[in-house]
Structure formats: structure tokens, C-alpha cells
Amino acid sequence: MSTELHHAPGTDAAFTLLLNPEARSDGNWSPAQDAILSDAGLATARATISGWPGYAPTPLCALPALAADLGVAALHYKDEGGRFGLGSFKALGGAYAVARLLQSELGKRLGRPVSMDEITARAIPQASEITVCCATDGNHGRSVAWGAQTFGCNCVIFIHATVSEGRKTAIEAYGAEVRRCAGNYDDSVREAQETATREGWFVVSDTSYPGYMEVPKDVMQGYEVMAAEAFDALDQPPTHIFLQTGVGGMAAAVAAQAVRRWGAARPKIVLCDPDQSACWLDSLRAGEPVAVEGDLDTLMAGLACGEVSALAWEVLKDHADAVMALTDASAVAEMRRLAHPLPGDPPIVAGESAVAGLAGLAAAMAVPEARAALGLDETSRVVVFGTEGDTDPALYEELVGMSAEAVRAQG
Numbered sequence: 001m002s003t004e005l006h007h008a009p010g011t012d013a014a015f016t017l018l019l020n021p022e023a024r025s026d027g028n029w030s031p032a033q034d035a036i037l038s039d040a041g042l043a044t045a046r047a048t049i050s051g052w053p054g055y056a057p058t059p060l061c062a063l064p065a066l067a068a069d070l071g072v073a074a075l076h077y078k079d080e081g082g083r084f085g086l087g088s089f090k091a092l093g094g095a096y097a098v099a100r101l102l103q104s105e106l107g108k109r110l111g112r113p114v115s116m117d118e119i120t121a122r123a124i125p126q127a128s129e130i131t132v133c134c135a136t137d138g139n140h141g142r143s144v145a146w147g148a149q150t151f152g153c154n155c156v157i158f159i160h161a162t163v164s165e166g167r168k169t170a171i172e173a174y175g176a177e178v179r180r181c182a183g184n185y186d187d188s189v190r191e192a193q194e195t196a197t198r199e200g201w202f203v204v205s206d207t208s209y210p211g212y213m214e215v216p217k218d219v220m221q222g223y224e225v226m227a228a229e230a231f232d233a234l235d236q237p238p239t240h241i242f243l244q245t246g247v248g249g250m251a252a253a254v255a256a257q258a259v260r261r262w263g264a265a266r267p268k269i270v271l272c273d274p275d276q277s278a279c280w281l282d283s284l285r286a287g288e289p290v291a292v293e294g295d296l297d298t299l300m301a302g303l304a305c306g307e308v309s310a311l312a313w314e315v316l317k318d319h320a321d322a323v324m325a326l327t328d329a330s331a332v333a334e335m336r337r338l339a340h341p342l343p344g345d346p347p348i349v350a351g352e353s354a355v356a357g358l359a360g361l362a363a364a365m366a367v368p369e370a371r372a373a374l375g376l377d378e379t380s381r382v383v384v385f386g387t388e389g390d391t392d393p394a395l396y397e398e399l400v401g402m403s404a405e406a407v408r409a410q411g
Helices: 037-050 064-070 094-110 116-120 124-129 139-151 163-173 185-199 212-234 248-267 279-286 308-317 326-340 357-367 367-376 393-400 404-409
Strands: 004-007 015-019 060-062 074-079 133-135 156-159 176-182 240-244 270-275 324-325 382-388
Touching: 004 367, 015 163, 015 279, 015 357, 015 367, 037 094, 060 270, 064 074, 064 124, 074 212, 094 133, 094 212, 094 393, 124 393, 133 139, 133 185, 139 163, 156 163, 156 185, 156 212, 163 393, 185 326, 212 248, 212 308, 212 382, 240 248, 240 357, 248 270, 248 308, 270 279, 270 308, 270 357, 279 308, 279 324, 308 393, 324 357, 326 357, 326 393, 357 382, 393 404
Parallel strands: 074 382, 133 156, 156 176, 240 270, 240 382, 270 324
Antiparallel strands: 004 015, 015 324, 060 074
């Protein structure tokens, strides 16, 4: 095929697939990339996060029946729905970045090094004088709010016009003030930064932009713990990883772990996003970051991002082999398929932003030209990351046709 494939436009099964001409499986992990995500940074994040109350690696679920149905040798689904009781992988990033920020800022104020044990134990009262904030589609804000509550600082979260009331309420449950903004996600990012600058607050964002790079590195380094857990649990390295992308922080963290762990033998990495907010498709097509304008109206709210993270771009421009843009309907189909599994597979509760990677795999396997372009066949071993559970329970039940509790009860 050419570098780009359009399949069945205007249908629920429609997708666009673009091969990244800059990606090479034997591409080196550069010093610039190692300054973002590194073995040393992962070791620190893992030691810190594994010491938090309630830490446990999330399940890596084998789905042999679904793998056979799709036509691949193996399929594993990393189920982040139970992470720290927050419902998503975001607990690894936002809360870790809050802890690191408090450690740094309190050290400056006290004029001495502050240990992570002091932060975790809430041993420094001055933490209550610090306010963190961020913009969110839901899950990252919940993580930042939980981190602020856990470590004893204040928190204000900015949400945009289309974030559901259920997600707003879930954030407020962790003691944060929530402010709704006009416009889309990227507008709320700007409002959070402007307010923080004016008020002397600290932004803890999962996206990076010029002048704001350090905190998102900690967020991404926390996410890499998820990838390391998944890869440690595999008997054989995967041949393919399909990743929902959004701003790209999670995908970059997974790609970083894959490249540093396996080098030239790394799996093929495929990015997947909603067709209404396909900023990675447009950016890799252009060879540079390109913003998607408009309301970014997709059911996959956690992926409704119009601008790529600058740090994630530094990683994925070299190590993402392809990108797909998919319909909302394809995501709902995979939510239902996981909730009603084939015999032998466990039932899985997957939120609407958890399944773009799986939807990408299913879409590609259904089209011979796409299979060939991605090197997918009956010997392929695929990993996907189920990045959230039912973070909006009412919406989940509406889309799947049964509650998350009923799905889990099948197991």
C-alpha cells in the first residue's frame, strides 16, 4: 500500500491508517529521549509508587478466544480499571507528579532536601500552603485531586464544556474545587496555566508545551510503571502494541519502555485515536505537530485532544510505526465485546477511552491491506492497554447495555 489507507469512509467500521515514514525498528533511543524517560527515572518512579498504600500491579489478561477470533496468535489486555481505586492508569502519573512537585517545592521552602517518605507521611505542614491545578477530560484530574488529598495540598481542576457531570462529581469526591471552562480541552489547558500564573499555583499537566516540560516528564515516568508491569508479566515479547494516544504521554511511555527493553527487536507500535480528534494522524502526516481545531466531539472523552504533547512528540515521531483514526462506534463495539466475552475469556469492564487500541487491532485485522501494512498475521502477539474502567458508570451502562457490576458478576 501507499503510506496511507482509507477504509470504508462514512461507515461505523471506517478508519484511516498512516505509516510513519520516519520510524525505524532499529532506531536508537536518543540522548534527548533519555532526558525525558529513562531507566533511572523508571526505577525512582517504581520505588515510590510501589510504596504507596494499596499498590499492586494491575492484571494483564490473556484473551485467547478473542485472539483466535481476530486471527492473531495471542492478545493480552492490561486492565487498569482497578488502579488505586481511581479507575484508570492516570493514578500512576498525576499523583506521582504531585508528590515529586511537593518534594521539590517544599525542599526549596525549607532549604533542605525533603524525602519522599516525608511527602507520603504528610510530615510537612507547609504542604497545605501549596495549590496544584490542571485541566482534564476526567481521569488525569481525578489522579491529581487524589494525589493532592493524599499528600496534603490544595487542588483546583479545570474541565471543558463536554466533560460529563459524572466525571466532575468523581473529581470533587477527592476534595478538589472543579471549574468548568468554555471551549475544548486545549482551551481548558490554557485557562489552567493562565490562572496558575496569576495565583501562584502549580500546574500538574499530562501534556507539555513550550515553557512547561519538567512536570509532564514525571507524569509520563509514572505511566511507564504500567508498561514495565505488563512487559514483566509476558512469557514472550509482543510483536505489536496498539495504543490509544490523546496527547501522547501514555503512548510515549509505553514506547519508551519497549524501545529501551528490546531495542531493534521491539514490537511494532501503532497509535490509535478518534477520527474527531486525530492530532497524531495529522501531525505524523505533516512531519511536525499540527493542532486539530473545533470542539473535538468524540465519545472517547479522554482522547479528545487537539494538540500533541511536545515531549511525547520527541519520542513517538521516531518510534511510532503507524497511526490510525477510528470511529466512536468502533470503540463501543469493543466495549461490548469485552463485556460479553467469548467462552474462555474473562469479562472486562472497559471505559470508552480504554479501547481505541483494541478497536485499531480489530479494524486492521478485518482489512487484508491493513494487515499486510502492519505485518499482522496468525503468528502475531499483541498487547493493548485498557487504560480505564467505568469512570463514568452511567455512560458505561448506557453504551454497553448492562452495568459494570453485572459485567464483573459474569466472571
